Amino acid sequence: MSETQNSQSITVSLGAFSFVTALSGASVTLALPRMARAFDVSAALSTQVVQVGLITTVVFLVMFGHAGDVFSKNAVYRAGGWVFIIGSLLTGIAPNFIGVLVGRFVQAVGSAMVMANAMGIINEHFADKERAKALAYNSMFISVGSISGPAVGGLITSILSWRWIFLLNVPVAIAIMFWAKGAFPRPRLTWADIREQARRVNWLGQLIFSVGVVLMFSSGWITLPGLNQFTNMMVFLIGGGIVTALSFLQADFAPSPWIDPQVLRNITFLTSTSVLFLAMFVNSFSNILLPFYLQDYLPFSPGVSGLIVAAQSVVMLLLSPFVGRLASTPERRPQLVTIGLAMLLVSQIGYAFYGGQSGLGYVLWPIILNGVGMAFTLTPNNSITMGLVSPKLAGVAGSMNSLFRTIGMAVGISFATNFLYAQLPGVKHITRGLGTTYLHASRIVFYVAVGASLIALIINVWRTATSKSEM
Template sequence: MAAVPSKKKQYQIIGVLGLFSLLTALAGSSTNLALPRIAIDLHVASSTATWIVQVALITTTILLVMFGHLGDLLSKNLVFTAGGLLFTFGSLLTGVAFDIVTMLVGRFIQAIGAAMVMANSMGIVTENFSDQNRAEALAAIAMFVSVGSISGPALGGLIMSFTSWRWIFLLNVPLGIIGAVIGYRVLPLPHWHWQDIRTATAGANWTGQNLFTLGIILFFLSGSIFQNGLSRWPLGLGLLVVGTALTAWAFVQDDRAKKPWLAPSLARNHNFIVSVVLLGLAMLVNAVSNILLPFYLQSFGGMSPLGSGLIMVLQDATMLLITPLVGWLADHWDRTKLTMVGLAVLVVSQLGYITFPATITLWRIIPPIVLNGIGMGLFLTPNNAITMGVVAPELTGVAGSFNSFSRTLGMTMGISLGSALLFLQLPGVRQITPALGAHFMHAFAVVFWIATAISFIALIVVAWRAWRTPKQSTN
């Protein structure tokens, strides 16, 4: 690892990484809140509107590992800065979209930029911070993510109360330009020529990337088929099986390639793999509530976008409040035990969602949302520190991107699973309304029973890891 920068330089780096982390989180959380209104304005079904979120997450999932590897081969700073510019352009196109196709194209471009940013953020932190203060730096980045997630529902609800939802996306444009300018000044960029880039990437495993891309697309298309009922279940099952097989084969093929995207030493690093799997499971569970709560609060409960945004903001506000403490604890206490406590709280929160009433009652719906934030806050920072602390310095770019890949894959699967399971139980329903009554509430509860089971499985895995290595320090 290169010499650690001065404190001033480190603060500047955190500021740049944090700003784009804030913007990407802002885009995701505000879009979730706006889905009911966007579905009405663009004249699409509620189930179709969820693809506005899914297309961005799927794109990010597909490209994360590739951009992390390119960051290692070329320059993490270069890929990160270029990603910020693409994210900004995608936000502009999404904000002016007047049909669902243009909206999806804009979200696709926005997601490419987000993948470039996310894939290299953790690697940049690892290159510029020592192990003694890396967890606190990662916690600072997590705070920016929390602020973005908090600002999304609150700002999105406020915007939709007074003007069009389009400004949720258009506000990212000036902020993205400011971030790109600051990034250009703070993060040194290499003077690459096109021939240098071609030489550095020569022999990259594009076959594996193409297999992975096709597999992920087919995998998530199967969820769209199941959302529309069981009439075409053979097609949905076929896409699911083929997509899963192609995705699995992509990793096998990559492991045998001369220049793999994922370094073989990472694929065989037990602690690394367990940590990223746990992250994926936690993010899957967290995404289920993020996609279903707007429909419960607005479409079914009749709450205004601003009111529902203020309620949903409690989860990320809680994460923000506890993250500094968790960052300090992760540098001074057993990180595995912290993740165990976090997942236990997450299990309790999912059980709380099951008890949501048909008529919105604040004292019954707020505690599970707050507990969800506490659980995720206790889990994320120590798990990220464990993940990045067990890899070699020269692999931090691809390791960070694979960690972000697992995070995004979990979110994508959570949104796909949550929406597919909900609408599968509501065949023929285009829009969620209060008239669905007990039918909707039963479907809502079933989805969260499954989320509870998944979070409990993650807790068992953490407990197994703690039992298996009781004397091994995780700091």
């Protein structure tokens, strides 16, 4: 196989699995209202189906990125694909809500193994100029999956059952794994090699990090005496965040760090991943709240709601190749991110002023602008991030990038959900009967998204000015 053919095979293989994972993720959020009623759980509790997946992915992302650097990115990536398939099957056949959460945990372990090494594989096989295009194509596959997810998920939920959202992953992912076998040959590793490397792993750092991440999101299961819902969430979020930060500090001084100190001490790299964190934090607000607004407050069916939500991904799909070509020039990347974040900010203002009107134009314009903003933000910012590290650190850098992306989504979903329902005490399901009470609570939530967008924009402008002054 020629080098060009191999590069194309890698791009398509990575993209195909990105499509499947994006399809699954986009379908889940749309199905939450139906799942809540099927298992007789509250709308707030049903979001744990998404949260468990995100939290698990966050816990294992950097560990599997490090494993890819130490052992083999191909081996970890391939194993992750099969774990994802098993998790999808377990979720689809789960007999109760706990079973769904267990299946989502297994599925997320597989996703973490895949995500932690995808960008590292791209970084290894593509030069800087071509890397932005490869990342853009991967984003395009993700966009296609995100587009198909709401539409397919809405159709399946309306006609069959939410279970098929997960079960359909199984045959599709198996076919991709067999087809992609040639693109990711299995390395020859002996058990002696594995044991030797495992002895040098900083397990303490990974343990501290895992405890911190779990604590950040424990407010959904644990309520401290004398605290209301919002205060309880903030205590766990801040406390868990401090423990998580300590794990990075421990890694910096450990004899065998689980995160390379060169990455942790790269301020520009951390700034870029912070921009990504804030963008995903903001984007997750609409992703988790819109299905309930469209299906439970407005009179849209799951199928129509899926098509409406898919508008964001359609825009990202159409713009990703164009933005990827623009981002092939390093000097343009910060400016593209600035444009994207500004559009993301305006879209959140649009969400904040949603009301009871069900006109498509009224509902769609913030969603479309949100898609434009994310398209102009993600690929250029990812290119900036991965261009800051050497190829030997590509695995841990890629997993750190995916970590900030995923933890931004997890924190955003947790914050938006808890903050909304903290303003609606005693409310189990969103209904039209809540009237302006719900709309006011939703508006306050999206005001926070506006503020976070502004912070991300300021950080990016500062990053741009600082990088120019260093030239």
